[in-house]
Amino acid sequence: MFSTELQQLAGQAFAKAHATGNDFVMLSDPEGQLQLSETQVEALCHRRFGIGGDGLIRAIPTAKVKGYENQAAEHPEAYWFMDYRNSDGSIAEMCGNGVRAFVHFLIAEGLVDLQVGETLLIGSRAGVKHVTRLAQGYAANLGEWGLIFPEEAEQNSVDSMVRPAGWEQGVPALSITMGNPHTVVALPDTKMLQELNLLAAPEVSPVPEHGTNVEFVVPAEPLMHEGVAQVAMRVHERGVGETLSCGTGACAAAAAVRYRARSSALINVWNVEIPGGYVGVEFLANDDGGEDTILSGPAQIVARGVIGSE
Incomplete structure (x- = not known):
């Protein structure tokens, strides 16, 4: 099951992250070249045949996300975009636990330098989000409810x-x-x-x-x-x-x-x-x-x- 979909991603590095048990497969795509199908996402998130996760998050420059060029132009400081997918492969707008895990992943990958008390802007399908690093964890401004x-x-x-x-x-x-x-x-x-x-x-x-x-x-x-x-x-x-x-x-x-x-x-x-x-x-x-x-x-x-x- 899913063997073909996973073989197509052979050699791709990944990390597994969680935020209060909400877990994610994390992928880095700084060149914006990784094309993910719904079936591939589902395969990676499968808990028996894949890595396992409630969702998948791809780190990609906002300017390289089709349809979000204006977001990148208006908010150049939001360099990284949180491309979030549900475990069934469907696209979701935002994930509050996911955005904390995403910033933690960016720091661990050496893609950003964020000290305690500093805030990072993140591009997303729900708009630009502000995430502040705390002494223990992260605080994300998710905007208006x-x-x-x-x-x-x-x-x-x-x-x-x-x-x-x-x-x-x-x-x-x-x-x-x-x-x-x-x-x-x-x-x-x-x-x-x-x-x-x-x-x-x-x-x-x-x-x-x-x-x-x-x-x-x-x-x-x-x-x-x-x-x-x-x-x-x-x-x-x-x-x-x-x-x-x-x-x-x-x-x-x-x-x-x-x-x-x-x-x-x-x-x-x-x-x-x-x-x-x-x-x-x-x-x-x-x-x-x-x-x-x-x-x-x-x-x-x-x-x-x-x-x-x-």
């Missing part, structure tokens, strides 16, 4: 219905954009969260135009601990399945809880527990009257290798 169906949400704080596998009825949800689509369901207790069957994609109605990740979230009781709001989350990622972590999903989950519980709107610092650990989410007012979303957490490279020819 927003409502995918604002008119419906303004009426009753929900805009969608979600039915997980095995459930007879759907439950209300809120669809959030973080540059990529998310639909967030609030559950009443952690037992219900733990018992969810996320092997199959939950049914969502209406479905955002480009599909959606689905997050299930349980606020802590009490919500605040030492000035930080606490929530737990599980996620089914579009084109992947359940993952141990989703960075943009953690941001969407915190944004949805804030929006639905209007009394929590002034809570700007959140701690999100996912199966792979914890990430931080912070909301900061920007000059455009909206809110930027800052995601912070660790990133690690765990292996390196070369794709074989057998």
Whole structure:
């Protein structure tokens, strides 16, 4: 299975990275010559026949990405572009854990020099992102969050219905954009969260135009601990399945809880527990009257290798 697709990539160096258990195959393509098909990406990300990963990230100069020449011209400082693919080979706009792993990979490859406290601009299909190196990990400004169906949400704080596998009825949800689509369901207790069957994609109605990740979230009781709001989350990622972590999903989950519980709107610092650990989410007012979303957490490279020819 996939032998032909992998043979076509023989000799290609790779790294394996993860950020709170959200794992990626990392490829460096400084000349922009590596052409990847959906099947090749799927082969590399397969956990039995390939390297294994929730997705694949290719490092390529922004100016060499077809369709993003204007982004490169307008933001020349965003030299590197995060070409992100889901494990099924489909293209995704952004990955919050992935962008942290991407910057860590660029540093480890010697492609950038970034000291603690310094910020690097990254090109992506969701626009230019700012990533700051911390003493432990990275903080990525993922930009403004927003409502995918604002008119419906303004009426009753929900805009969608979600039915997980095995459930007879759907439950209300809120669809959030973080540059990529998310639909967030609030559950009443952690037992219900733990018992969810996320092997199959939950049914969502209406479905955002480009599909959606689905997050299930349980606020802590009490919500605040030492000035930080606490929530737990599980996620089914579009084109992947359940993952141990989703960075943009953690941001969407915190944004949805804030929006639905209007009394929590002034809570700007959140701690999100996912199966792979914890990430931080912070909301900061920007000059455009909206809110930027800052995601912070660790990133690690765990292996390196070369794709074989057998």
